[in-house]
Amino acid sequence: MSDAPSNQRATPGRTLHVLFLEWSQADAEFCLQQLKKGGFDVRADLAQNLEEFFERARTESYDIVLADYPSSNGTRIDALQLLKKEGKDIPIILATSASGEESAVEWVKKGVSDYVLKDQLIRLPVAVRSALEEKSLRETCQRAEEALCQSEERYALVASGVHDGLWDWNLKTNEVYFSSRWKSMLGLEESEAGNSPKEWFHRVHPEDIRGVRAGIATHLEGRTPHFEGEHRMWHKDGTYRWVLSRGIAIRDAGGTAYRMAGSQTDISDRKLIEDQLLHDVLHDELTGLPNRTLFCNRLEFAIGRTKRPGDYFYAVLFLDVDRFKIVNDSLGHLIGDELLIAVSRRLKECLRPGDTVARFGGDEFAILLDDVHDVNDATRLAERIQKNLTVPFTLREHEVFATASIGIAMGAAGYEQPQDILRDADLAMYHAKSRGRAGWKRFDRGMRADAVALLRLETDLWRAVERQEFRVYFQPLTSLEDGIITGAEALVRWQHPQRDLLLPAEFISVAEGTRLIVTIGEWVLRTACAQAQAWRASGHSLRVTVNFSGHQFGHPDLVGLIRRVLKETGLPASALELEITESVAMKDIELSSGVLNELSAHGIHVSIDDFGTGSSSLSRLKRFPINSLKIDQSFVRNLAGDVRDAAITTAMITMGHSLKLNVIAEGVETRKQLAFLRSRRCDEMQGYLFSRPVPAAAFTKLLQKARRFFPAH
Numbered sequence: 001m002s003d004a005p006s007n008q009r010a011t012p013g014r015t016l017h018v019l020f021l022e023w024s025q026a027d028a029e030f031c032l033q034q035l036k037k038g039g040f041d042v043r044a045d046l047a048q049n050l051e052e053f054f055e056r057a058r059t060e061s062y063d064i065v066l067a068d069y070p071s072s073n074g075t076r077i078d079a080l081q082l083l084k085k086e087g088k089d090i091p092i093i094l095a096t097s098a099s100g101e102e103s104a105v106e107w108v109k110k111g112v113s114d115y116v117l118k119d120q121l122i123r124l125p126v127a128v129r130s131a132l133e134e135k136s137l138r139e140t141c142q143r144a145e146e147a148l149c150q151s152e153e154r155y156a157l158v159a160s161g162v163h164d165g166l167w168d169w170n171l172k173t174n175e176v177y178f179s180s181r182w183k184s185m186l187g188l189e190e191s192e193a194g195n196s197p198k199e200w201f202h203r204v205h206p207e208d209i210r211g212v213r214a215g216i217a218t219h220l221e222g223r224t225p226h227f228e229g230e231h232r233m234w235h236k237d238g239t240y241r242w243v244l245s246r247g248i249a250i251r252d253a254g255g256t257a258y259r260m261a262g263s264q265t266d267i268s269d270r271k272l273i274e275d276q277l278l279h280d281v282l283h284d285e286l287t288g289l290p291n292r293t294l295f296c297n298r299l300e301f302a303i304g305r306t307k308r309p310g311d312y313f314y315a316v317l318f319l320d321v322d323r324f325k326i327v328n329d330s331l332g333h334l335i336g337d338e339l340l341i342a343v344s345r346r347l348k349e350c351l352r353p354g355d356t357v358a359r360f361g362g363d364e365f366a367i368l369l370d371d372v373h374d375v376n377d378a379t380r381l382a383e384r385i386q387k388n389l390t391v392p393f394t395l396r397e398h399e400v401f402a403t404a405s406i407g408i409a410m411g412a413a414g415y416e417q418p419q420d421i422l423r424d425a426d427l428a429m430y431h432a433k434s435r436g437r438a439g440w441k442r443f444d445r446g447m448r449a450d451a452v453a454l455l456r457l458e459t460d461l462w463r464a465v466e467r468q469e470f471r472v473y474f475q476p477l478t479s480l481e482d483g484i485i486t487g488a489e490a491l492v493r494w495q496h497p498q499r500d501l502l503l504p505a506e507f508i509s510v511a512e513g514t515r516l517i518v519t520i521g522e523w524v525l526r527t528a529c530a531q532a533q534a535w536r537a538s539g540h541s542l543r544v545t546v547n548f549s550g551h552q553f554g555h556p557d558l559v560g561l562i563r564r565v566l567k568e569t570g571l572p573a574s575a576l577e578l579e580i581t582e583s584v585a586m587k588d589i590e591l592s593s594g595v596l597n598e599l600s601a602h603g604i605h606v607s608i609d610d611f612g613t614g615s616s617s618l619s620r621l622k623r624f625p626i627n628s629l630k631i632d633q634s635f636v637r638n639l640a641g642d643v644r645d646a647a648i649t650t651a652m653i654t655m656g657h658s659l660k661l662n663v664i665a666e667g668v669e670t671r672k673q674l675a676f677l678r679s680r681r682c683d684e685m686q687g688y689l690f691s692r693p694v695p696a697a698a699f700t701k702l703l704q705k706a707r708r709f710f711p712a713h
Contacts, residue, residue: 016128018044019060019090021053021067031066031095031124037281038125054082057090064128065092084111089138091131095121109223119304122297130228138226141248141262165264167247169197171220172258176200185243185266187236205232205240212245220249220257227260230267242271284359286337287344292366295358296418299368303421306413314411315378317367318425319347319385322403322437324363331398338395343402350384366422375410375442382406382440403438405429410442427451457510460496465519469495472527473693476702477545477664477686480678485703487577489545489686490528491693492520512551521552522561529569529576531696536575540703545577545607550584554591559598573603577628581609585624593623600625607664611652622659629656633667633687640672653680 018035020028028046035042045060047053056062065083083090091113101117108115113131116124165182169175175195183193186203193199204212208231219227227247232240247262282294290298302314321343328336340363347357347365356368369378385404393400407429415421424443432441464470470492477487494502511517525546532544552558566573578599585592585608596606607628608621631652638645649665656663665677668687677685691702 015041015043017061017063018042019053019056019062019065020044020046021065022046023048023068027068027095028066031121034121034124035128038128040125040128057082057088058086062088062090064131065090066124067092067094089135091135093124093127093131095124109218111225119301134226134228137228137246138248141226141246145248145250145261166261167200167264168259168261169247170259182264185264186233186241192236203234205234208232216247216260219247220260222251222255222257227262230271233264241266242268287341287359289344289348289365290356290358292358292360295356295360295366295368296422298356299418299421302368302370302411303415303418306411306415313372313374315369315372315375316409316411316421316425317369317378317382317440318407318409318422318429319365319367319404320429320433321363321365322405322433324402327400327402331395331400335395335398335400339393339400339402342393342395343389343404346388347385350381350388366425375408378408378410379440379442382408386438386440405433405437406440407432408440408442424448454510457507458514461507461511461514461516464494464496465516469497470520470523471495471501471695472524472531473695474528474531474544474699475686475693476691476699477684478690480665480674480682480685485542486684487543487545488532488699489579489693490524490531490547492524493693508549512549515551517549517551518555521548522565525562526565526569529565529571532575533569533571535700535703536571538700541575542703543575543577543605544571545579547579547609548584550581550587553580553584553595554588558595559602562599562604563602574605577605577607579607579609579630582611589623596624596626609666626661628662628664630664630666631682636665636667636673636677636687637669639676640670646676649676650680653677653682657681 016035018032020031022028022031025046025048028044032042032044045056045062047056083092092111093113094107094115095118096115097118101115105115113134114127116127163181165185166177166179167182168177170177174197176197176199177195178193178199180190183190201209201213208229212229212231215224215227215229218224225248227249228245230242230244233243235241244265244267245262246265247260249257250259250261251257282291282297283289284291299316305312306314321340324336324339327339340359344357344359344365347367351357351367351369354370356370358366358368360366367381369381372378385406389402389404393402407425407427409421409425409428411421424447427447428441428443431447432439435441471494473491473493474488475491476485477489478484479486492504492508494507496502508517511520528544528546532542535542548558555561562576562578566576585596599606605627606625607630608624608626609630610632611629629652631649635645635649635652639649640646653663662683664684664686665673665682666686668674668677668685668689670689673687674685674689694702
């Protein structure tokens with residue numbers, strides 16, 4: 001196994017060479033990711049058995065060995081003995097589960113540098129740094145021992161010039177020499193410290209003294225290669241300073257320690273930086289909340305608890321601030337950031353001690369509800385959050401209202417990874433948002449099935465574009481004056497390889513969501529124009545109507561695209577009618593007016609579809625250079641039985657004519673509807689009464705028959 005160097009380096013200009021003794025490549029990869037997150041520039045090799053380990057250890061130079069645990073005693077002894085036999089001083093770190101921690105401690109006694117619990121791999125970079133520093137210390141102490149043996153005078157000279165505090169403990173007389181720097185580090189004058197070990201030990205923080213004594217004793221017994229420990233020391237000013245104490249014993253021929261010397265380094269600033277760096281890595285910069293990494297770490301622990309005996313349940317809530325983009329766009333990103341900070345405070349107010357709220361980025365938050373009784377605990381929290389958010393936020397001089405859509409997923413034994421339950425909570429949140437926002441929804445398995453089906457449909461759509469599976473059908477527009485075909489509306493169909501012919505209602509919304517609608521729409525436009533020109537060439541002059549969605553209508557090169565297609569196909573601009581819905585036209589009146597005026601200037605006709613279902617008015621409608629109005633079929637359907645629909649339809653026909661517009665009735669299916677529309681002087685109709693949408697060949701036959709559907713007035 002190997003990996004390219006990361007951008008961050010633990011040691012400038014140097015790559016850490018790691019040998020994994022690991023049966024699982026996936027586990028090794030996970031450890032590698034943790035090292036990279038910790039700032040190491042890593043080059044790694046993987047040995048999955050002892051033979052590979054022996055070969056690589058003999059032929060390669062490694063900085064550290066990361067070994068899986070547990071394993072057989074023989075395997076570890078062989079590995080350790082090999083390194084000693086080859087004279088390789090390579091630190092070894094074990095990875096173990098919590099149940100194997102006691103055994104791992106025994107391995108440390110046998111020569112392993114350290115161990116890391118598998119559910120706490122976040123501290124792996126710290127353990128590696130410590131092991132590397134330990135190795136460096138051994139080398140330093142070995143050199144120091146040689147120097148100490150040369151002369152006390154040289155030792156004194158070194159002691160006076162070294163920045164670290166030095167100490168030299170005569171174990172036979174139980175006297176300790178403390179350098180001037182060691183004393184000044186603790187705010188002491190030269191005469192304020194004697195030569196007793198108590199001068200050291202009684203200044204160690206009460207919570208740390210046991211570990212310091214144990215570390216020294218373990219080394220003196222020969223169970224560790226050196227002594228090293230980070231602990232707090234009392235300073236004369238009444239505070240505690242973090243120090244790194246290191247030392248190594250000098251032994252007689254029988255292996256008994258008679259002297260121990262070492263150093264003390266003030267690491268208070270480093271500890272502050274490390275703590276801050278660790279906090280920054282695990283927390284959101286804007287809100288100070290835990291970030292995704294820390295949240296997933298805690299969620300992973302909760303998932304692990306569900307695997308153990310006992311009644312433990314948890315819940316994950318995924319929250320999205322509704323309409324946050326509007327705040328950003330209207331008031332600016334600074335106010336948007338302040339809103340996120342204020343929302344994070346409100347969320348924390350709703351939680352119990354032990355629960356976690358994290359910001360995942362943007363306006364998304366996640367909550368881990370720990371140790372719940374049932375789903376009611378989660379739903380009550382969701383309702384509490386909704387209520388808390390109803391109070392308006394005062395941000396500078398602005399009063400801002402915010403709501404949230406919340407998805408709830410209950411922790412169960414079936415979840416293996418944090419991303420699994422987060423996915424389900426996210427799905428539930430989108431279902432809540434689709435129902436009108438400011439609500440919550442609990443996840444059910446049907447949502448996942450719907451999501452999978454949607455993903456499959458999206459994939460099929462991409463393939464459909466590549467494989468040209470779309471078809472264009474045409475539905476006649478018929479004059480209500482004389483019953484002659486006057487035009488054709490182009491309607492897209494999808495010839496799905498497994499599901500047969502699909503209508504637009506089954507895929508258009510997905511196409512719009514993936515922006516494939518632009519590609520599909522351009523193809524429909526080009527195909528329809530080419531077919532209309534072919535009909536004109538055979539003597540059938542009629543206009544062709546092409547529907548454009550909101551995404552297509554907002555395309556910056558819409559007019560240019562249409563002009564290019566007309567030029568390519570040879571179709572006159574007057575023979576093309578662009579159809580948009582009333583809601584699309586009214587979404588951005590200034591934009592719509594500009595685009596429609598440009599289209600009109602080039603001679604392209606425009607039709608407003610689904611008229612009567614939106615919120616347009618005569619004053620707005622007259623601003624648009626449109627040619628036709630289409631009365632929605634919802635009004636036409638009940639003309640014979642609903643006096644209100646009849647009155648509305650009559651009014652729309654009259655209004656359209658007053659604006660000198662061509663009025664078209666959609667969805668005409670009965671003779672009674674036809675008679676009503678003719679009596680009201682509606683201009684054109686389309687619907688199943690005359691013809692369903694048909695392929696181009698079938699439409700050509702309709703044209704060739706040249707029959708009137710009904711006699712002229």
